[in-house]
Amino acid sequence: MRWLVSDMSKNKQTAGHKGAYSSQRKKEGEVRNCIRYRCGLTNTIQDVLIQRPGWVEVKEEGDWDFNWCDVGWLRENFDHSYMEEHVRICHFRNHYELTRKNLMVKNLKRYRKNVEREAGRLEAAKCDFFPRTFELPSEYHIFVEEFKRSPGSTWIMKPVARSQGKGIFLFRKLKDIIDWRKDGTRSEEQRDEAQVESYVAQRYIENPYLIAGRKFDLRVYVLVTSYIPLKAWLYRDGFARFSNTRFSLNSIDDQYVHLTNVAVQKTAPDYDPEKGCKWQMQQLRCYLTAKHGFETVQTLFKEIDNIFIRSLLSVQKTIINDKHCFELYGYDILLDQDLKPWLIEVNASPSLTASSQEDYELKYRLLEDTLHIVDMEGRLTGKEKRVGGFDLMWNDGPVYTDVGLEAMGCSCLVANTHLGCVNDRQKQLQQLLKPFPGQKRA
Amino acid sequence: MMDESTELSVSITQIVQRLKGTHLHSQLEKQAKECMHKPEIKLETLKDDVRRLLKESGWERKLQNAVYRELHILPPPGHPRAPPEHAKEPLEYMRKAQVSWEKRILKSLNSMCSELGIPLARKRPVSEQKELTNKWNEMGTDEPDLSKFRPVYAPKDFLEVLIGLRNLNNDRCEDLTVRSNWGLIQVSLNVRDIPQMRETYPELGLTYGQLGIDDHTHVPPDLFESEHIVIGKKVVNEQDSAAAQQYSRQGCPTGLRAQLWTLILNTTDDPEVITHYEQLKARVIHHGLLVDNLIYKDVKLTASNDDYYFVFEDYLYQVLLCFSRDTAVLEHFNYNSATPPKSCVQSKSGSEQCAVVYPPNGVIPFHGFSMYVAPLCFLYNEPSKLYSVFREMYIRYFFRLHSISSHPSGIVSLCLQFERLLQTHLPQLFYHLREIGAQPLRIAFKWIVRAFSGYLSTDQLLLLWDRILGYGSLEIVAVLAAAVFAFRAENLMEVTSLASAEAVLADLSTLKVMPLLQIFLFATSV
Numbered sequence: 001m002r003w004l005v006s007d008m009s010k011n012k013q014t015a016g017h018k019g020a021y022s023s024q025r026k027k028e029g030e031v032r033n034c035i036r037y038r039c040g041l042t043n044t045i046q047d048v049l050i051q052r053p054g055w056v057e058v059k060e061e062g063d064w065d066f067n068w069c070d071v072g073w074l075r076e077n078f079d080h081s082y083m084e085e086h087v088r089i090c091h092f093r094n095h096y097e098l099t100r101k102n103l104m105v106k107n108l109k110r111y112r113k114n115v116e117r118e119a120g121r122l123e124a125a126k127c128d129f130f131p132r133t134f135e136l137p138s139e140y141h142i143f144v145e146e147f148k149r150s151p152g153s154t155w156i157m158k159p160v161a162r163s164q165g166k167g168i169f170l171f172r173k174l175k176d177i178i179d180w181r182k183d184g185t186r187s188e189e190q191r192d193e194a195q196v197e198s199y200v201a202q203r204y205i206e207n208p209y210l211i212a213g214r215k216f217d218l219r220v221y222v223l224v225t226s227y228i229p230l231k232a233w234l235y236r237d238g239f240a241r242f243s244n245t246r247f248s249l250n251s252i253d254d255q256y257v258h259l260t261n262v263a264v265q266k267t268a269p270d271y272d273p274e275k276g277c278k279w280q281m282q283q284l285r286c287y288l289t290a291k292h293g294f295e296t297v298q299t300l301f302k303e304i305d306n307i308f309i310r311s312l313l314s315v316q317k318t319i320i321n322d323k324h325c326f327e328l329y330g331y332d333i334l335l336d337q338d339l340k341p342w343l344i345e346v347n348a349s350p351s352l353t354a355s356s357q358e359d360y361e362l363k364y365r366l367l368e369d370t371l372h373i374v375d376m377e378g379r380l381t382g383k384e385k386r387v388g389g390f391d392l393m394w395n396d397g398p399v400y401t402d403v404g405l406e407a408m409g410c411s412c413l414v415a416n417t418h419l420g421c422v423n424d425r426q427k428q429l430q431q432l433l434k435p436f437p438g439q440k441r442a
Numbered sequence: 443m444m445d446e447s448t449e450l451s452v453s454i455t456q457i458v459q460r461l462k463g464t465h466l467h468s469q470l471e472k473q474a475k476e477c478m479h480k481p482e483i484k485l486e487t488l489k490d491d492v493r494r495l496l497k498e499s500g501w502e503r504k505l506q507n508a509v510y511r512e513l514h515i516l517p518p519p520g521h522p523r524a525p526p527e528h529a530k531e532p533l534e535y536m537r538k539a540q541v542s543w544e545k546r547i548l549k550s551l552n553s554m555c556s557e558l559g560i561p562l563a564r565k566r567p568v569s570e571q572k573e574l575t576n577k578w579n580e581m582g583t584d585e586p587d588l589s590k591f592r593p594v595y596a597p598k599d600f601l602e603v604l605i606g607l608r609n610l611n612n613d614r615c616e617d618l619t620v621r622s623n624w625g626l627i628q629v630s631l632n633v634r635d636i637p638q639m640r641e642t643y644p645e646l647g648l649t650y651g652q653l654g655i656d657d658h659t660h661v662p663p664d665l666f667e668s669e670h671i672v673i674g675k676k677v678v679n680e681q682d683s684a685a686a687q688q689y690s691r692q693g694c695p696t697g698l699r700a701q702l703w704t705l706i707l708n709t710t711d712d713p714e715v716i717t718h719y720e721q722l723k724a725r726v727i728h729h730g731l732l733v734d735n736l737i738y739k740d741v742k743l744t745a746s747n748d749d750y751y752f753v754f755e756d757y758l759y760q761v762l763l764c765f766s767r768d769t770a771v772l773e774h775f776n777y778n779s780a781t782p783p784k785s786c787v788q789s790k791s792g793s794e795q796c797a798v799v800y801p802p803n804g805v806i807p808f809h810g811f812s813m814y815v816a817p818l819c820f821l822y823n824e825p826s827k828l829y830s831v832f833r834e835m836y837i838r839y840f841f842r843l844h845s846i847s848s849h850p851s852g853i854v855s856l857c858l859q860f861e862r863l864l865q866t867h868l869p870q871l872f873y874h875l876r877e878i879g880a881q882p883l884r885i886a887f888k889w890i891v892r893a894f895s896g897y898l899s900t901d902q903l904l905l906l907w908d909r910i911l912g913y914g915s916l917e918i919v920a921v922l923a924a925a926v927f928a929f930r931a932e933n934l935m936e937v938t939s940l941a942s943a944e945a946v947l948a949d950l951s952t953l954k955v956m957p958l959l960q961i962f963l964f965a966t967s968v
Contacts, residue, residue, distance in 0.1 A: 212753045212819070213579060242753060246580045283750055286696055286901050290821050294671075294697035358749070422658075 035376050037066040040073050043353045044360060048367040053436040054377070066376055071095070071349055083324045088374050092227070092325045095348040097315045099329075101200045102135040102160045104311070104346060111314030127314075129307045130343045131203040135160075136177075143201055147174065154204040170204060177201070205342055209335040211287065213246040217344060218281070218333040220419060222308050222393070223370055228321040229396035232312055233373060234305070236389045236423040237362050238281040278359065285420030288339075296339065304333060304341045305417050309394050311343060328370055365389055365425060372433065379433050387432065388425035391416050449519045457512045465714045466508050473501050500681065507683035511708035514838055514914065517777040531779035533848045535609050535629075540779050540846040543603050547806055548783045550594050555732055558590055562732045562785055562800055571727050578723070582746070582755035588739045593809035597891045600808075600844060601626075601884070604854055607846070624872055625861030626883045631848055633859035635866065636968050639921065643913065645691040646956075648964050653693025654905040654956030667695075674698045683708050690912035693905055693956070700821040706911050707838070709830040719826035722764035725802075729767075733801045737762045741812045750900055754819035758812050761829050765836075771803035774837035779847035780804075805841070810888075813895040814840050817903050839916055843891050851916040856890050857883055859917065863924040867966055871931050880943040886923040889950075893919050902955045909959075922955060925962035929953070 036058040039046050045068050049055055058064050067089045069077075074091045083089070097103050108130060116124035134143035136157075147155065157177065159167040171177060208215045221235040279287075289297045308331060330350025334342045352367070354360030369388035373380075385392045385399060392399045399416040461467055477483060477495045484491060496502050520529035531537050555562055566574070577584070605626045612630060623630075634642065646652065651666030661667070670692065677685045678701045686705040694702045709715070741758045745751045765771070775782055782804025784797040815832050822828040842852045849855065864872045864882055875882055889897050893916065894906060909918050926947065927934065933946045 212755070212757055212823070214753060246583065246756075277752070279750065279753070283900065287820055289696040290700055291823070292697075294695070297697075 035066055036062065036064045038064045038069065040067075040069045041352065044363045045352050045367050048364055048371065052368075052371060066374075085323075086376070087324055088326060088376060089324055090326060090328065091348060092224075092327050093320045093322065095319070095327055097318045098311065099346050099348040100160050101133075101158055101345060102198055104315075105130065105133045105135065105200060107314045107318060108311065111310070126306060127310055129303075129310070129341060131205060133200050133202040136199045136201055144174065150203075154206055156202050156204040158200050158202065160198040160200060205334055205336055207337040208247065209337050209339065210247055211242070214242050215247040216240045216242045216279075218284070218304075218331075218335070219350070220281075220304070220308075220331045220333060221350065221366055222312075222329045222331055223326065223373060223390060224312060224329065225326045225373065226321065226323065227312075227316050227319045230312055230316055230394055231392075231396070232308065232394045233387070233390040234308065234393040234417045234419060235366055235369070236281070236391065236418050236421055236425075237366065238419065239359075239362070240279040240281065240284045242277040242279070244277055278355070280358070280362075281420040282422070292339065300335075300339050300341065301417070301419055302415065304419065305393060305415060307331070307333065307341060307343050309398075311346065312394070326370075326374055328366075365423075369425065372429070377436070384432065385416055386428060388429050389423045391418050393417050452519065453513075453516060456516065457509055460512055461508060464508075465712050466504060470496070470501060470505065473499070503681055507681070507705070507708045510683045515774070515777065526776075530775075530777060531847050531849075533609075535607070535611075536779060536846055536848050536854070539603065539607055541781070543600075543846060544780060544783060547594055548785070551732070551783075551806060552785065554591070554594070560732055560735075564730050566728060566730050570730075574727050578727075578760070580756055581759040582741075584738075586735070586738060588735060588742065591735045591739050593736060593740065594806055596809040597888050600853075600891070601887045604846070604857060607854065623858075623861065624865050624876055625858075626881050627854065627858040627861055629854065629858070631855050631858055633850070633855050633862055634917065635862070636963060636966055639917070639963055643691075643918075643963060645912075646909070646960055646963060648960065651692060652956050652960070653695065653908070654902070654954065655960065657693075671695050671698070674702065678702065678705065681705065687912055687914070690908045692912075694908045696901075699904065699908070703821065703911060704827070704831060707831060707834040709827070709834055711827070715830055716826045718770070719764065719829050722767050722829075723760075725767040726763045731766060731801055733766050733807060734763055736807050737766070737812070740807060740809060744810055744896065745812045745816045748816070748896055751813075751816040751819065751896075754816060757819045757823070757825065757828060758815055760825045761815050761832055762807070762812060764829060765833065766801040766803055766805070766807075768803045768833065769799075771805065771833065771837060772799065774841060775804060778841050778845055779849070779852075780841075780845040805836075808844065810892055810896075813892050817895055817900060817907070820900055820904070838914075839910060840893070842916060843893065853891065856916060856920040857887065859920040860886055860890065860923045863921065864927060867924075867968075868928055868931060871927065871934060874935055875943060878938055878940070878943070880937070880940040882927060884940070885944055885947050886927070889923055889926075890919055894922065894950075897950045898953060898955060899951045902953065906955050918959065921962060922959055925958040926950065926953065928962055928966075929958055 035052075035055045037049055037055055038058060039049050049057070049068065055066075065087055067087075069090060071091060074089075074093070078089075078091075078093055097107055108127065112124050112127040115127060132146060134140075134146070136143065147153075152172070154170055154172050156168065156170050218238060218240050220238040223233040223235070225231050225233070285297065285301075288300070311331075327348060328350065330347040332344040332347070334344050336342065352363055354363055366389065369390050373387050373390055380387070385402070393416065401414045401416045473496060474492050477492045480495065482491060482495070493502075517529055520532075527537060531540070574581075605628070607627070607629050609629050640647070644650070651670060653667070653670065656666040657663070674689060674695050675698065677689050678698060683705050686702050690702060690706060704710075737759065741755060741762070745758055746755050772782055782799045783806060785800035786797055814836065815828075818828055818832055818835070822831055839851065842849055843856075844853065846852070846854060861872075861883055872882065893910065894903055898906065906918065906922065910916055930946055934943060937943045937946060
């Protein structure tokens, strides 16, 4: 399905055009005529790559400078590929340390222990943004202890490696999952086989923040260009995904109520594709500010930043850092009634397929700005705190805005993140970037 | 004509009359009695002492706010011997047009009723009452069969009526001259031009800070925004209705808007307000009305399809179903040129037919009506609060958008003002559009009738409504409509058909309202 593309750059260099264009990486001094890319996906990213001036797609066997691959390709080919200095690829080798639910939980728990040991309880409490989670079948016994400690509570079972809401179910009674007990005796190797699926059991958040009786979660985009040192960018746009039906704890079998994933909502009986069940992040932020006031919402978004930073720090030493790699994560965040944000999961391949024209434009901008930051064309100095809709959130330490005034009664150090704020990226990009060769400044 | 002091004493008497017997009145009496027990009270200076204490405890402010509210809805002063309908609408041809329009709507409603064989009102069986009570918070999940219902009228039907308005006293030549109206409205009313509006709306001027302009990202907050927020907090603390209205002219900060609007509208959290809402809810549960189906259909067709308001579907039913049954709304017909429609209903014994106001609140919803409520859901989520705010906004402002009158905030004046502004300041554009059969009002009418709800993005809409409340007038809506045309004039000059003109103006969601208004009012050469 082709969406209308408005306002996007149309000047394109054809493949092989030599002209006046020479792309220089200032650091390495290499000169290339154009940037050769491979793209394993057939959605918005393809449009962005095709329309980028000076970028040319290469076929199967050719050399490439840039690869937007899927995780399957990565798994099979990364270890056998030799990449020159300038080459970039859109995943880290072992991203699953962050994105597979069981590994993420393990890393977070270990990180929390370290923080408690080094900085005490209060600091460690800042890591309590994920619900109690246990890996099954390996942690079955500790899970049962916790389960019995909170009678009547609801838990959610999620397969470790699947996405789009597949295989998830809710339960309140142990007998619903009694089968796991039998598998708990299997050996490590047997469990690692593809057929045996690992699950996590997680405490279900029974008091989600509701808007007009509906549950929603947030999708936020974080771009990591390096783990050591950690450099992470936060995108201003994002969205809230609403469940199509009103929230109630009475029907835990109705997965349509509880799962806000768009892929699941699409199969719900009263799903109306014309309706669209997403709000832009700006809309949500505006709504919350109108309801709760500026300071409360400011605090909430600071706590959300905290989730991103700490989750990345928790895998900083585990992820194999590689200067060729960058990764665009899709974070799923849930708010509860006390306006506490919870981390639900992190996606290494957030969906780039658009569900509407508005959604397409958001994803297009997101990917375009991602490519600006990856900067194959060597136009950035490396000192930027903002590129288009991305704000530099962490650069081996917290990043603060340049505007250190006493705005709104806050203290002088203001974090450099603007999730849900105005995204005037066009103007900012015009001022920041030199135009592509052959392109006039608009 | 009455002289000013007589007018004033008449108004005072009216207001005192209205406030007598209200909850505020009894509270004030109670407070005054409690003051008597205070040691500072001396018998010799009883009156002054009590007054002083009431002032210090904030009760005088509450009374002030209540009086201020009454002033907003006071019917215009008229000659003591004039019949009441002249007070509602002085011009005879307007009155006649409104009466005939009302007859048409009512006929349409009654014929729908007899065609479908559905009674105008019916008592719900107990099982249905129970079901509705259980489902009260999620009426949107109902999927009743609404295919046979059609809206009683749509804005474009109403536009045709307005186009047909004629003042028989004014003999006009039908030729197109520089002095005639090029637009669709062919009556003359006194509407303001830009120099006059610059006097009326100085706070929108280039030297004043505005929310919607001066809170933009590149403007340091010290210049205006921070100070404005501090003042806003003070206004809310003081609980001063008049101050809030003045403040709102420069825009309300998102975090304070809900409180400021309730202050301006003087809607309180008094128990009587909540009780009243609960009573209305009970009426909804007990009786079903034919108009309920019209409300369902309207919500499903408009708000539910909107990218941002779809979430609030349930709230809209909770407000609009109650609204239809609220007889307190009938009061506004004292100053509305319209008259509540009456339908014949079988009496209980079945022997007689008596005329009753139908629907009970006298307001027949039309296609798009629910959009008056939808933006308010952003600010209020307790049903009784949301309801009071909507009702107050309706009886102060929105009703004027669909009744025929000569009032400066009435739809006829707004349409005429829009056309005059365009004709005076963008004559080439107006002429061009007219020539290609794209009369500007045909495109702008739907924006004006809804006060732009559903056409602008929500944050921009709320900034616009800040100013409607701040200035107590809908005039700004007409100005914005003209400003939008001015903004897209270049593209509009190139179109060659009504359809392409509509396309240029189809999407207003990216517009920034305040810069457009400011430029149009203060940077247009006159």
